[in-house]
Amino acid sequence: MRVTVIDYKAGNLTSVLKALRHLGAEAEVTDGDVAPVENAERLVLPGVGHFAATVRLDTTGLTPAIRAAIARGVPFLGICVGMQWLYAGSSEAPGQPGLGHFAKRCAHFAESKEKVPHVGWNSLEVRAGSRLLAGVEPGEFVYFTHSYKAPVTADTAAIAHYIESFAAAVERGNVMGVQFHPEKSGATGLKILGNFLSWDAKGTG
Amino acid sequence: MITKRIIACLDVHGGRVVKGVQFVDLVDAGDPATQAARHALEGADEIVLLDITATHEGRQTLLETVRRTARELFVPFTVGGGIRTADDAAQVFEAGADKVSVNSAALTDPALIDAIGRSFGAQAVVVAIDARRDPEAADPVRDAQVFVQGGRKPTGRRVVEWAREAEDRGAGEILLTSMDSDGMRTGFDCELTAAVSEMVGIPVIASGGAGTVEHFVDVFGRGKADAALAASIFHFGVSSARSLKEELAKAGVSVRLPC
Numbered sequence: 001m002r003v004t005v006i007d008y009k010a011g012n013l014t015s016v017l018k019a020l021r022h023l024g025a026e027a028e029v030t031d032g033d034v035a036p037v038e039n040a041e042r043l044v045l046p047g048v049g050h051f052a053a054t055v056r057l058d059t060t061g062l063t064p065a066i067r068a069a070i071a072r073g074v075p076f077l078g079i080c081v082g083m084q085w086l087y088a089g090s091s092e093a094p095g096q097p098g099l100g101h102f103a104k105r106c107a108h109f110a111e112s113k114e115k116v117p118h119v120g121w122n123s124l125e126v127r128a129g130s131r132l133l134a135g136v137e138p139g140e141f142v143y144f145t146h147s148y149k150a151p152v153t154a155d156t157a158a159i160a161h162y163i164e165s166f167a168a169a170v171e172r173g174n175v176m177g178v179q180f181h182p183e184k185s186g187a188t189g190l191k192i193l194g195n196f197l198s199w200d201a202k203g204t205g
Numbered sequence: 206m207i208t209k210r211i212i213a214c215l216d217v218h219g220g221r222v223v224k225g226v227q228f229v230d231l232v233d234a235g236d237p238a239t240q241a242a243r244h245a246l247e248g249a250d251e252i253v254l255l256d257i258t259a260t261h262e263g264r265q266t267l268l269e270t271v272r273r274t275a276r277e278l279f280v281p282f283t284v285g286g287g288i289r290t291a292d293d294a295a296q297v298f299e300a301g302a303d304k305v306s307v308n309s310a311a312l313t314d315p316a317l318i319d320a321i322g323r324s325f326g327a328q329a330v331v332v333a334i335d336a337r338r339d340p341e342a343a344d345p346v347r348d349a350q351v352f353v354q355g356g357r358k359p360t361g362r363r364v365v366e367w368a369r370e371a372e373d374r375g376a377g378e379i380l381l382t383s384m385d386s387d388g389m390r391t392g393f394d395c396e397l398t399a400a401v402s403e404m405v406g407i408p409v410i411a412s413g414g415a416g417t418v419e420h421f422v423d424v425f426g427r428g429k430a431d432a433a434l435a436a437s438i439f440h441f442g443v444s445s446a447r448s449l450k451e452e453l454a455k456a457g458v459s460v461r462l463p464c
Contacts, residue, residue, distance in 0.1 A: 011325050012298040019279060048303075049326040115431060117328055117377060119408045121250055121461040122207045141208065141461045143281060145328040145377070162207050184281045184303060186245070186464070 001197055004040035006066075007031040008056040010049035010081055019183035020044070023194055032060035040074055042197070047081030048181075051106070051148065052093035054085045067099065075174045075199045077132075083170060083177030084150055092148050101175055104151045109163045117147040118162045122180075124169070130157040131203070132176045132195050133169060140188045142168070142180040150179060174201065208461045209425045209453070210432035211446045212251040212410060213244035217286075218258050220266045224388075224437055238274040245280045248447030248464040252278060253306065253380075253434060256286030257355070263287065268300045275301025283331055285380075291320040298325060306380055308333040309353040312360055312367070315374060322375035331410070332371035333380040336364045336397060346396045356384035364397070365404045372405045379405060380434065383413035390416025390437060395428035402429035410434050418452040425458050 003025045007013055013029060020027040030036035037043065043066065047053070057063045070076050078086050085098045090106035098105075109116050121141040126133045136158075149166035152159055160168035160179070170177045176196060182189035215222045215237050222240050223231040234240070241252045254274060256267045264287065271284050284297045285306025294305045311317050311332055322330045335352045337359075342348035351362040368379050381401050383394035393414045402409040408431035411424045415435040424430045450460040
């Protein structure tokens with residue numbers, strides 16, 4: 001299967017590519033070029049960095065191309081900042097709009113005595129019916145590293161708890177996102193990426 | 206619930222894992238890629254590879270080692286040693302590291318922390334601090350000093366202040382090594398770890414001195430560490446991360462299990 005990974009210069013893509021290729025995917029990278037997105041079979045938007053970096057999706061014309069691909073039914077996975085971009089925006093870069101596919105905005109963790117960023121392995125509360133997280137059992141852990149988090153809404157596929165409850169995964173139809181790093185979450189993470197790679201519109205994946 | 210992390214550390218010299226006491230008397234302890242994969246399989250939450258070769262010709266060897274080690278590793282992977290510029294960091298990331306650890310170069314040029322953080326995100330920057338208590342000072346812990354060159358050369362900087370500056374410049378984590386305890390297997394320096402952990406709002410990884418399960422219980426409790434790093438406890442078949450974590454869980458420490 002072919003996966004198009006979108007590079008918008010928000011950090012390092014090596015780990016994501018490595019994990020996708022390990023699972024047998026043919027992973028290609030597009031760096032601002034719209035054509036690969038227009039022809040994509042699957043799209044991954046990674047991101048370890050600042051929400052402001054997503055401005056590059058707008059300046060390169062990738063945002064409308066991604067919107068069109070999603071409308072065409074192309075399976076889409078956003079990781080970390082790539083997930084947060086699916087919402088209306090983030091207080092990390094208030095002037096920079098997100099895609100707005102999911103309602104509400106991302107925000108910094110509330111002030112508390114806990115350390116921020118939230119770094120480490122945390123468990124998931126998976127909501128029934130998630131296809132992305134199929135086979136993830138209660139008590140399985142995934143690796144997080146982030147200071148901003150997405151709100152819990154009707155589209156939330158999994159909740160995690162740190163300082164407060166937040167969306168660890170979001171999913172509606174062909175559009176999915178994870179706050180954690182499946183490429184760094186051992187066997188559990190590879191299972192989740194595998195679910196994404198086998199996702200199809202018929203629901204057999 | 207967030208768990209306390211057990212991080213396996215591989216000290217690498219000339220492309221081989223080595224272990225010594227206080228950075229001297231090095232003993233060969235195997236191939237980095239094999240060791241890293243074994244630690245991940247045996248339940249380590251992260252892998253850190255510290256290159257102690259730190260020579261110019263060693264750089265290419267290191268990048269090749271990082272590439273080989275990262276290939277089949279699906280847990281967080283940090284690389285440190287000899288990273289002097291943002292370009293050095295970029296090469297290490299390209300080779301497959303998720304985070305870099307900077308130490309003496311950041312002391313010489315603190316803006317290095319900002320520069321790497323800007324390009325790769327704060328979560329990718331670990332600032333490693335080699336610390337020694339100052340036995341002459343009124344408060345040996347609060348006045349602990351930052352050392353470089355494998356703990357031999359004092360910098361005149363206080364550990365707690367440097368940790369705070371690193372955070373302000375955008376470090377994502379602090380890796381605190383007690384040079385007094387390193388390799389001794391007599392326990393972490395919990396007082397020093399707690400002092401640093403209370404001073405900063407970012408996670409602190411404790412390092413140096415692990416020898417028993419109790420030492421880990423102690424550093425997660427009294428030492429207020431978010432993660433603990435160990436090399437010697439895992440080597441030569443002494444223990445595995447999984448068995449260590451099973452013991453920690455019995456002692457009430459929240460860890461990633463099963464793993």
